[in-house]
Amino acid sequence: MTVHHTQLQYLPADLKRELLPKHVAVIMDGNGRWAKRQGLPRFIGHKHGVDALKDLLRCCKDWGIGALTAYAFSTENWKRPQEEVDFLMTLFQKVLRQELREMLEENVQIRFVGNLQALPRILQEEISRSMEETKDNRAIRFTVATNYGGRQEILQACQAIAEQVKQGLLQPDEIDEATFERHLYTAGICDPDLLIRTSGEMRISNFLLWQMAYAEIYITETLWPDFDRAEFHRALSAYQQRERRFGKV
Ligand code: IPE
Ligand code: IPE
Numbered sequence: 219m220t221v222h223h224t225q226l227q228y229l230p231a232d233l234k235r236e237l238l239p240k241h242v243a244v245i246m247d248g249n250g251r252w253a254k255r256q257g258l259p260r261f262i263g264h265k266h267g268v269d270a271l272k273d274l275l276r277c278c279k280d281w282g283i284g285a286l287t288a289y290a291f292s293t294e295n296w297k298r299p300q301e302e303v304d305f306l307m308t309l310f311q312k313v314l315r316q317e318l319r320e321m322l323e324e325n326v327q328i329r330f331v332g333n334l335q336a337l338p339r340i341l342q343e344e345i346s347r348s349m350e351e352t353k354d355n356r357a358i359r360f361t362v363a364t365n366y367g368g369r370q371e372i373l374q375a376c377q378a379i380a381e382q383v384k385q386g387l388l389q390p391d392e393i394d395e396a397t398f399e400r401h402l403y404t405a406g407i408c409d410p411d412l413l414i415r416t417s418g419e420m421r422i423s424n425f426l427l428w429q430m431a432y433a434e435i436y437i438t439e440t441l442w443p444d445f446d447r448a449e450f451h452r453a454l455s456a457y458q459q460r461e462r463r464f465g466k467v
């Protein structure tokens with residue numbers, strides 16, 4: 219992978235700092251196709267995908283973007299061949315272990331969202347450790363959606379709220395957007411301003427359904443392992459051209 223550290227270490231001059239998204243979300247798609255195009259097995263694509271994510275995180279930090287959320291594994295991805303699922307779970311665990319020190323040094327706060335209890339125990343342990351050790355870091359909030367599904371997230375919020383109503387702690391007419399948001403995995407994190415999806419697929423694939431209500435969507439044909447700083451620069455330029463109206467005129 220080519221890393222454009224030297225050329226693009228600082229925010230490109232044509233981007234306006236005050237118009238940067240505060241929170242970028244990314245559907246990292248196309249690892250399998252990237253590998254296939256080079257006659258390699260799919261898992262090699264996932265490995266290169268990790269490098270692309272690491273550089274995007276560093277780039278967000280370098281350019282002053284305060285939050286990045288990445289879709290690593292969906293609730294539907296369990297339907298893949300068992301060996302690919304196992305490979306991904308092991309990869310997540312290894313990468314997390316390897317990168318923790320650097321995240322501490324670089325002041326990165328890492329959080330995981332999704333149904334984490336269904337993940338392998340050993341991965342759950344790495345997840346808890348990394349969240350605990352980085353919780354006071356403030357340079358960037360990095361959220362990884364793992365065994366995440368937007369519908370599942372909404373349902374578990376409904377169940378928690380229904381339980382409070384049942385116990386008489388809450389009246390149905392008191393359930394407003396703020397109450398609901400407090401029960402989402404993303405409680406406390408602002409909604410994404412920009413959603414990037416790689417590999418040209420024009421769909422959301424059950425990602426952040428509630429939070430995406432007013433996100434600007436940017437889709438590129440580039441496959442995830444090839445997504446670099448120059449690509450991110452293009453996505454941000456496109457974002458800065460958009461007129462965000464939020465229903466107003
Ligand atoms: C995205 O790449 C990574 C995960 C979903 C884990 P894919 O594995 O979906 O790659 P394609 O879409 O098959 O090319
Ligand atoms: C979305 O990609 C999930 C992740 C990137 C983790 P998929 O490759 O699973 O999505 P579909 O199947 O093309 O909708």
Ligand code: MG
Pocket residue numbers: 247248249
């Ligand atoms: Mg895919």
